[in-house]
Amino acid sequence: MNTSLYIPASYIKEKAKEAGFDDCGIAQAEQLHSFSEHYSRWLSLGYNANMHYMEQNTDKRANPKLLLPEAESVISVVVGYKPSQQISRPPFVAQYAYTEDYHKKIKTMLFCLINTIQTDYPTFKANAYVDTAPISDKIWAQRCGLGWIGKHTLLINTKLGTWLNIGELVCNIKTEYDTPMNIRCGECTKCIDSCPNGAITDSGINANRCIAYHTIENKAEQLPADINLGGYVFGCDICQKACPHNAHPQAKIEISDERIKQLENIGTIDEPTFRKIRKNTAMDRIKYTQLTRNIDKNKNNKK
Numbered sequence: 001m002n003t004s005l006y007i008p009a010s011y012i013k014e015k016a017k018e019a020g021f022d023d024c025g026i027a028q029a030e031q032l033h034s035f036s037e038h039y040s041r042w043l044s045l046g047y048n049a050n051m052h053y054m055e056q057n058t059d060k061r062a063n064p065k066l067l068l069p070e071a072e073s074v075i076s077v078v079v080g081y082k083p084s085q086q087i088s089r090p091p092f093v094a095q096y097a098y099t100e101d102y103h104k105k106i107k108t109m110l111f112c113l114i115n116t117i118q119t120d121y122p123t124f125k126a127n128a129y130v131d132t133a134p135i136s137d138k139i140w141a142q143r144c145g146l147g148w149i150g151k152h153t154l155l156i157n158t159k160l161g162t163w164l165n166i167g168e169l170v171c172n173i174k175t176e177y178d179t180p181m182n183i184r185c186g187e188c189t190k191c192i193d194s195c196p197n198g199a200i201t202d203s204g205i206n207a208n209r210c211i212a213y214h215t216i217e218n219k220a221e222q223l224p225a226d227i228n229l230g231g232y233v234f235g236c237d238i239c240q241k242a243c244p245h246n247a248h249p250q251a252k253i254e255i256s257d258e259r260i261k262q263l264e265n266i267g268t269i270d271e272p273t274f275r276k277i278r279k280n281t282a283m284d285r286i287k288y289t290q291l292t293r294n295i296d297k298n299k300n301n302k303k
């Protein structure tokens, strides 16, 4: 039975804006053959490092109809997170982790959007995702016209730069679709040149060389000797800071002086203080032992 229904794209975008999203685009739900090939190559090179969960559900990653059989469209949404002020000296924390974890926030906003649409269209059916399912947020955001994927492999939105989080609804509606944006990197290689470990390759990010991977996902007691953490103890913004499309970011999150001070002292805090600082943020993903390991690694890099 075909359960698809038509809802105007303008209605969905208006409701997405009311729900608090900074931008919204829509694409037809279809199998992504070129993404499958690219992703298989990336995995075959071992660029996922120890993130073995990325080897699972590869068919679902490339086909939203395997996530929702009635899928007709993917609605992609973005929320900017550029903080109003930044940590001024190392040790650094990636800016997305300065405040509340975006997963919960965006999921709540997506559920609000679903409820609103269902009030007017009771047969609207959607699954909401924020990094929580095998679906490529960036690829769908690009297909939905929300930006292009730069050489650093991140989505670049013309208003928010790369300082954004992405969520999506895989849903049963038919509507007007957005046009994917062309890549605007040109001859620029600033992100590639800026990476301290040469992690940006033609086949994607090599996690084995990426600071974001080592500071968060790598649980080993010692990090590889040839990895430079670039002053970071959680995540990494280096290639984003180098990107000219991030030159004039619009601050989206207000950060107090007190919060910046807390973060700037992260190199010398004890475990209870770290627990307090990381609460409800993405930093909840690492233990205190990982933090101290990362701090020590930065000190050793300086020697």
Ligand code: SF4
Pocket (backbone or CB within 6 Å): 152, 194, 195, 196, 197, 198, 199, 200, 205, 209, 210, 211, 212, 236, 237, 238, 239, 240
């Ligand atoms: S996040 Fe950091 S380490 Fe990873 S590719 Fe970008 S600059 Fe390199």
Ligand code: SF4
Pocket (backbone or CB within 6 Å): 150, 151, 152, 153, 184, 185, 186, 187, 188, 189, 190, 191, 192, 242, 243, 244, 245
């Ligand atoms: S730094 Fe240059 S090459 Fe890299 S994503 Fe930005 S524009 Fe593209």
